[in-house]
Amino acid sequence: MASVPATRSRPARFRPRRTPVPSARPPRRGVLSYWRQYLAISPFYLVFAVFSLFPVFFSLFLAFQRWDGLSDMTFVGLQQFQFLVKDPVFWQSVGNTLVIWVLSTVPTLFGALVLAALVHSVRRFKGFYRIALFVPNVTSIVAVSIFFAAVFSNNFGLVNAILGLVGIGPIAWLTNPWLIKVVIALLMTWMWTGYNMIIYLAGLQAIPPEVHEAARIDGAGPVRAFFGITLPMLRPIILFTVVISTINGLQSFSEPQVLFGTNAANASLGGPGQAGLTTLLYFYQEAFMNNDYGYGAAIVWAFFLLIIVLVVVNWRLVQRGRKE
Amino acid sequence: MELSRRRFLQASALTAAAAGFTAACGSSGSTSAHGKDLTLWYWGGGLSDKVVGDAKTHFAADITLTASSIGGDFKQKLVTTLAAGGSSVPDITGIKGEDMASFIPSASKFLDLNELGFKDIASQYLAWKTKRAQTPDGKQLGFPIDIGPTGMYYRVDLFEQAGLPTDPAQVAAQVKTWDDFWAAGAQLHRAVPKSFPVRNLPELFSIVINQGTKRFVDENNHFIGDQDHIRNAWNTAVKSQTSGLNGKVDDNSWNAAIATGTLGVELGAAWHALDIEQAAPDLKGKWRVAPMPGGPANDGGSFLALPRQCRNPEQAFKIISWILDPENDARGFTDAALFPAAPAAYKLPAMTTGDPYFGGQKTIDVFGPAAEAIPISYEAPADAAVMAPYRTELGNIENNGKSPDAAWNDAVSQAKQIAQRQGVS
Numbered sequence: 001m002a003s004v005p006a007t008r009s010r011p012a013r014f015r016p017r018r019t020p021v022p023s024a025r026p027p028r029r030g031v032l033s034y035w036r037q038y039l040a041i042s043p044f045y046l047v048f049a050v051f052s053l054f055p056v057f058f059s060l061f062l063a064f065q066r067w068d069g070l071s072d073m074t075f076v077g078l079q080q081f082q083f084l085v086k087d088p089v090f091w092q093s094v095g096n097t098l099v100i101w102v103l104s105t106v107p108t109l110f111g112a113l114v115l116a117a118l119v120h121s122v123r124r125f126k127g128f129y130r131i132a133l134f135v136p137n138v139t140s141i142v143a144v145s146i147f148f149a150a151v152f153s154n155n156f157g158l159v160n161a162i163l164g165l166v167g168i169g170p171i172a173w174l175t176n177p178w179l180i181k182v183v184i185a186l187l188m189t190w191m192w193t194g195y196n197m198i199i200y201l202a203g204l205q206a207i208p209p210e211v212h213e214a215a216r217i218d219g220a221g222p223v224r225a226f227f228g229i230t231l232p233m234l235r236p237i238i239l240f241t242v243v244i245s246t247i248n249g250l251q252s253f254s255e256p257q258v259l260f261g262t263n264a265a266n267a268s269l270g271g272p273g274q275a276g277l278t279t280l281l282y283f284y285q286e287a288f289m290n291n292d293y294g295y296g297a298a299i300v301w302a303f304f305l306l307i308i309v310l311v312v313v314n315w316r317l318v319q320r321g322r323k324e
Numbered sequence: 325m326e327l328s329r330r331r332f333l334q335a336s337a338l339t340a341a342a343a344g345f346t347a348a349c350g351s352s353g354s355t356s357a358h359g360k361d362l363t364l365w366y367w368g369g370g371l372s373d374k375v376v377g378d379a380k381t382h383f384a385a386d387i388t389l390t391a392s393s394i395g396g397d398f399k400q401k402l403v404t405t406l407a408a409g410g411s412s413v414p415d416i417t418g419i420k421g422e423d424m425a426s427f428i429p430s431a432s433k434f435l436d437l438n439e440l441g442f443k444d445i446a447s448q449y450l451a452w453k454t455k456r457a458q459t460p461d462g463k464q465l466g467f468p469i470d471i472g473p474t475g476m477y478y479r480v481d482l483f484e485q486a487g488l489p490t491d492p493a494q495v496a497a498q499v500k501t502w503d504d505f506w507a508a509g510a511q512l513h514r515a516v517p518k519s520f521p522v523r524n525l526p527e528l529f530s531i532v533i534n535q536g537t538k539r540f541v542d543e544n545n546h547f548i549g550d551q552d553h554i555r556n557a558w559n560t561a562v563k564s565q566t567s568g569l570n571g572k573v574d575d576n577s578w579n580a581a582i583a584t585g586t587l588g589v590e591l592g593a594a595w596h597a598l599d600i601e602q603a604a605p606d607l608k609g610k611w612r613v614a615p616m617p618g619g620p621a622n623d624g625g626s627f628l629a630l631p632r633q634c635r636n637p638e639q640a641f642k643i644i645s646w647i648l649d650p651e652n653d654a655r656g657f658t659d660a661a662l663f664p665a666a667p668a669a670y671k672l673p674a675m676t677t678g679d680p681y682f683g684g685q686k687t688i689d690v691f692g693p694a695a696e697a698i699p700i701s702y703e704a705p706a707d708a709a710v711m712a713p714y715r716t717e718l719g720n721i722e723n724n725g726k727s728p729d730a731a732w733n734d735a736v737s738q739a740k741q742i743a744q745r746q747g748v749s
Contacts, residue, residue, distance in 0.1 A: 066747065068705075069403045070430035083745050089713075089738065149576050156580040174576065175723035272574075272723040274716055288400050290709040291426055295745055 062297035069291050080298035090299060092274060093282040094306065096181065100256075100278060101249035103185035104192070109241055111193045113234075116200035117226065130201070133194040141191065145258035148187050149174070174259070177275035184276055187255050192248065196241045203237035204230065246314070250307060253280040279303045359415070359635025362643070364391040366418040367398045370626055371469065372659035375652045379643055387639050399423045406433050406631060413633040416640050419466055421625040424457050425703040427465065435630040437464040440641040448650060452700040453665045457627050460543070466627025467644050468665035470656060472593030473694040474531060474621045475613040476505075477600060479519075480683070482588040486515035492685060495614040502532075502560055505617035509569045512588050519588035520571030522564040523578070525722045526715035531591050532557035533711070534621035540711055540739065541704035547743045549710055550736045558735075561718055562728045572722055579603040591616060593623040594663040594691045601681045609683045613690050620694035625665065667696060706746035713738035 031038075063080055065073040084090050119129045136144070151158045152173035160170040173179045207230065215225045231238075256278055260271030269285045270277025277285075279299065287296025364376070370393075380389045392414075394401055399420060405413055419427060427434070438446075442464050446454055449468045457466025476499065480490045488508055489495050499508050509521030522528055533539060536557065540549040548554070564570045573581040581587045582603040590600060600611060628644045630637060646652065654669035656662035669675060670692040678684035704710075717735035720726040 068426070068429065069407055070427070070433055080745075083741065087741060088734075153576050153580075155573070155577045155586070172723065174574070175572075177724060272719040288397065290712075290742075290746075291403065292709070292745060 059297040060301060062293050063301050065294045067293045069293055073294075076294065080295050081302065083295065084298050084302055089274065089277070089282065090279075090302075093270075093277045093279045094303070096270070096275065097250060097252065097278040097280075100181050100185050100188070100252055100276075101246070103181060104188035104252075105242075105245045105249050107185075108189045108192045108245060109196060109238070111189065112196035112200055112241070113238075115193065115197045116204055117230070119197065120201055120204045130198065133197050135194065136191050137195040139191075141254040142258050144187060144191065145255055148183060149259050152183050175272045177273050180260070180271050180275040184252070184255050184259065187259070188249070188252060192245065196245070199237060199241055200234065203234045207233050242314075246310070250310075251280055252278050253284065256281050257284070360386070361388045361390065362415040362634075362636060362640055364389060364416040364643075365394050365398075365402070365414040366391065366628075367420075368393050368395065369660050369662075370418045370420075371647065372652075372656040372662065374659050375647055375655050378652075379647050382646065383639070383643055387636070387643070389643065399426075406430070409633065411633075413631050415630065415634045415636070416644055417629055417631060418469070419457075419627045419629050421456070421472075421622075421627065422708060424466055424627055425707055426705045427629075428459055429705050431459045431463050431465055433632050434465045435632060435634060435637055437467055437630065437641065438462070440630075440637055441645075442467065442641075445645065448668060449665050450667065450695060450698070452622075452698050453625065455700055456703060457629075466629045467648055469626045469628055469648060470595075470624075470653070470662035471665045471695055471698075472595055472622050472624035473663060473691045473698060474534070474591060474593050474616050474623050475687075475690045475694060476616050477590040477592060477596070477611055477613050479585065479588045479607070479610055480612055481610050482512060482516050482519055482585060486512045488512065490612070492612050492614045492690065495612070496690075499614065499617050502563075502618045506563065506567060506569065509564075509589065510567065513569055516585070516588060519585055520569055520573075521587075521589035522570045523573050523581075523587060523590065525561045525565060525570060525718035528564055528591070529557055529561040529715060529718055530711075531616075531621055531623070532560045532618070534623060535616070535619050535699070537699045537701045539701055539703055539707050541702075541706055541743065541748050543702050545704065545748055547710070547740055547748050549714070549739045549743070554714070555732070558714065558718075558728075558732060562721060565721060566728075570722065583607070593625075594687070595624060595661045597679070597681070597687065598661040608681050611682055612685055613682060613687050615690055615694060619699075620697050622698045625663070663691060663695070667692070670695070704748070706743060706748050709746055710739045710743050710748070713742065 062073075064075060064077060066076050066080075067073040115133060119126065119133070122129060152160075154160065154170060154172050154174055157173065159173065163169075163171065171179065173183055211229055211233070212225055215229055220228060256270055256276040260269060260276045269281050269289075280303075283296050283299040283303070286292045286299060366376075373393075376391045380391070383389060398418070402417055402419070446464075450471065453468045453471050454464070457468070458464055476495075478495065483490050483495070488511055489498055499505050505521070512519055512521060533554070536553050538548060538551075538553050540547070540554065542548050571581065571587055573587060578587075579602075582590070582600055583606070590596070592599075597613070601608075628648065630640050630644075634640050648666070650664065650666040650668040651672065653662075653664035653666050654672045654674040657664055657669070658674045664670070664675070670688055675688045675692075676686060678686050714735045717726070717731040717738075721728055721731050
């Protein structure tokens with residue numbers, strides 16, 4: 001911070017007419033003298049402080065209280081976390097989230113890479129393919145979820161109708177605990193493959209063609225070139241998409257909420273057997289439907305700790321790969 | 325764009341002034357008791373829009389009433405606004421029946437309607453309904469809008485095929501208890517194999533619970549969800565599964581199930597008639613309704629309440645008692661399928677005309693007596709949350725073949741934990 005911006009220090013030959021303080025070094029300007037700049041960027045920080053920073057710490061405070069949102073809070077210490085450890089639904093929701101995350105992230109990233117390689121090598125209609133593959137990502141999640149719910153409906157859905165035509169009996173897509181997760185993961189894959197494909201495509205275009213040319217001259221086929229050149233050079237981009245997908249995947253909420261949240265009379269979200277109950281959905285159910293804000297806050301903070309553990313493991317793995 | 329210092333200062337000064345002005349306006353909502361501008365919050369279909377419109381003109385001389393139809397999660401928005409306080413709190417607000425119990429502990433956030441004159445007209449409304457919006461010490465938080473007396477809807481043509489009686493009076497005579505219901509349901513399913521008398525287990529469980537006088541938590545705040553009355557309701561629900569009469573129809577496929585005859589019988593509240601009609605307009609004249617087996621229950625129905633910040637309690641109370649007097653309450657039935665909570669309305673022409681969708685049947689003959697016979701039960705603030713695991717576990721029996729005994733044990737242990745979390749002993 002000590003360095004003064006270059007424009008402010010004048011070259012010696014342009015001697016200022018009036019020198020206010022006869023000192024060798026220009027006086028250090030205090031933080032306050034930059035108030036205009038700080039004022040100009042303040043809207044973001046104010047909004048951030050009110051809508052992001054404060055809620056984060058308030059929820060930490062809430063995790064040690066019992067509060068229904070209206071009456072007085074009571075301090076309960078670590079009681080909410082004691083409940084949490086013994087709550088089978090919480091652990092089930094964590095399991096659901098992780099399963100859905102794996103089921104969606106792996107095909108998303110793999111499919112995106114394949115699609116990006118295909119779109120990269122295609123010669124005509126490049127723009128069309130890019131837009132067509134990206135459209136799912138900008139479609140409203142709610143609309144897509146309603147569509148998926150109709151298509152995979154157990155008794156009257158399109159998928160079961162088609163399976164029926166080829167002689168396969170109706171499959172309980174929206175009631176079987178594993179198929180529920182598959183449908184949610186499929187929805188997320190459908191939404192995010194195009195997004196990751198665009199990122200990979202940008203990465204592919206940044207690889208200098210000379211490298212590929214050299215490989216071709218050395219006699220490498222397209223598969224060898226893909227694994228020998230493309231993949232290693234895409235490594236930082238792949239890492240980026242893994243991180244982004246982890247964040248998105250662990251925060252899955254809207255998809256199961258819309259798919260299995262339509263039953264107003266049933267306070268339990270997440271579909272039959274709560275097999276589609278992700279942790280964030282459980283937090284929403286406890287905090288905003290059962291008005292148990294303290295327990296809701298405990299859920300998200302415990303989940304935050306779990307994510308930290310995951311991140312540390314992830315980071316360790318990446319670091320080890322680097323040293324080799 | 326070059327930003328000169330002068331322009332920048334001007335812009336900042338204007339922004340600051342505007343912010344200050346807004347803030348000043350925001351905090352000027354003092355709680356003087358003679359405000360002229362009142363706001364009313366309800367949800368789409370929560371009140372008859374026509375009656376609300378008429379109320380605006382009726383009270384235009386004294387009050388400007390601004391009614392807002394609030395979408396999304398109504399309860400959540402109301403709780404947040406009440407907690408935040410200030411002038412954005414509505415002067416009159418709707419509260420859904422299923423949420424009422426959870427507002428009882430926050431009675432201090434609302435005005436006691438008895439003090440404003442509700443106790444003089446309370447006898448016009450059904451006692452069991454009024455009691456649900458009352459604190460243990462007798463403060464009246466909610467003014468009843470509508471109720472949801474239940475009946476048994478059935479398909480005349482399918483009943484005929486099965487050799488069952490089709491006339492509502494005869495059906496009522498034959499299907500009185502749940503055992504009668506199983507017998508008739510089995511007869512229907514045998515004759516028309518694609519047709520089932522039960523939608524799904526969780527729904528049936530709720531209906532049987534609503535028929536009873538005790539729920540999951542008693543007045544002394546003790547957990548009673550492991551007792552016989554709950555176990556009996558549970559067994560009734562499970563029986564539909566073990567006897568093969570469960571249609572396993574969920575919300576997503578319900579419309580199709582009604583239209584295609586998968587459900588030949590549908591247990592539901594009076595307002596449910598509209599759902600059936602919308603799901604299967606082609607079946608006009610083929611549905612009838614008879615009393616519920618095992619006695620009437622209530623499903624749904626809402627209240628109007630006055631938050632403590634109400635700017636003019638006396639006028640606000642006049643407005644709600646006008647909107648909900650028996651005559652206007654009956655109009656709510658015509659406009660929005662809101663079944664009135666005032667029995668006097670049941671004799672008005674709006675209620676007593678035959679319903680063409682039900683082959684001209686006067687459905688009030690079923691729902692009117694049902695409404696007056698609904699038992700008084702105590703619903704604790706934590707009730708909805710404590711009930712949830714039972715329904716989830718019934719879903720597990722239905723969908724994953726979980727053994728009913730294991731499901732019962734899991735449901736009770738989870739319900740106990742939720743009850744403890746919510747402060748129930």
